[in-house]
Amino acid sequence: MVAQQHRRKGGTVALAAVLGAMAVGGCSAGVSGPADGRPRLDTVQGQAGQVADGRSDEVRTAADRLIAAGSARTRTSMETAAGGTRVTIRGEGGYDFTRREGRLTVVLPKDPAGMEARRPVTELMTPGALYMKNRGAGVPADKWVRVDTTTLEDGNLVTGGATDPLAAAELLRSARNVVYLGEETLDGATVRHYRGDADIARAALAAEPHARASLAAAAKGFARDAVPFEAYLDERGRLRKVLHRFTFTNGGGTVEVASTTLLYDFGAPVVVRLPDRRDIYAGKIRG
Template sequence: MVVQRGRKGRAAAVGAVCAGTVLAALAAAGCSGRGTAAAAADVSAAEARAAVRGAADALAGAGTSRTRTAVEMTNGGTRVTIRGTGVFDYGRRTGRLRVVLPGEATGESERRRVVELVTPGALYMRNRGAGVPDGKWVRVDTATLPDGNLVTGGATDPISAAELLRGVRSVSFHGEERLHGETVRHYRGTVDLAAAAEAAEPRSRGQLAAAAKGLSNRTVAFDAYVDERGRLRKVRHRFSFPQAAGASGRRGEEAAVVSTTSLYGFGVPVEVELPRPEDIYTGRIAAP
């Protein structure tokens, strides 16, 4: 298996296009789910903070899982939702996703199904469109994206979602619920992006540092659901993105994006084979 590094300038150009496609579609456009709280449960603030901060380490110890993702934004009465499914290896920090982009995200009449490979520091995308030949991949350095690829690829991968929680600033316990047939504890609070970048595992620091600089708000609200083994089973983040200036030249309103990542099927076999250098497209990417 081979990783094609590429030149940073080219990766930045490709990354800008990827960001433009998905985020522009979102700008043109909460997941909900409520369970029964355990009334008698008593969890201290210190315990809640430790449970949330430790979720990323617990995933690494868990090995692998399946995942479902959803990125949603509603604006002006229009809703755009991008969904994905896949598998991840938390020890190797690699995974594979199949993301469905609706027509609003691509400017096409039909949905586009994109295959994404997530690796430390890089995202590979196949069936990307925008002038990329069928069967070819594009490689993006995640640290060059304005959000560190937290939602640019149409999904928040579970590794990044968990690493964000290391920057928890405030958190409270909201009872126990049933999820995927197991009891989980529901925590709600906020994370500081800069603190998350500083506390993250070294291979995640670059992309989280990029997000801390590129997002509108340094603070991100979250709901996290953790099982009895400390594993993250579901997390919802609420991000804010700066909108491009309109015709008046004034900066537009912020775009609020809700990203939900669910984890299940732990222990599933995961094999991620990276593209060969000759399968990676290095030509011009059409602007969205």
């Protein structure tokens, strides 16, 4: 597995345990094919398969609807493929959209030999910072690693093996070329299915203050600002599922990562307790 290098102010840090599971991109399971070749029209007819500029505001305000909902449970997956082998990192937990904090348990794939089971990584997501426990690679088992997401080249959109759910919604503020694909049923709920492109640089300008710095960093780090997405919104305009396809460069090649976030059980309590300073590992992280 390849350790992805992220430049920090004053140095470079390798986050290999999570990042190293991702080499090249694939398509997330359960989501229809690639977002290439979709129509790009300028008018709205409001029917499935046509550009939905008249409904684009529903997509662009998805983050506001989540904040109004308060909190939700979440499941995530991040998928890549290398040499014909598909690798998926899965997470599950909850997110408090009012406090902009979340907690996930992220399950890494087995080691390359397929023998060693890796302990799940606990991740705490907060504005500007990501905390990880059971990080491995030289980090004591009882310690946390803290990463300043505003210094990561991807703004933590892929670093932790899961996209911050609120950041995923903030990206949609820059939605363009939005196509309405019709109504579907998702986990028993009727949802409206949209497809389009988000622009990372534009999203950074339009995002709420808590997300601007991280998205601005991502706008500089990815190979392309355009991020194809598929979004599913319920009757209240709440984001129930979103798939983003990120593209960045690594070792001179182009890497694509498909990140899927599902949200459900809105209003469920979510408790995020940040670690004490003494519990944060300050030593060197092995690549």
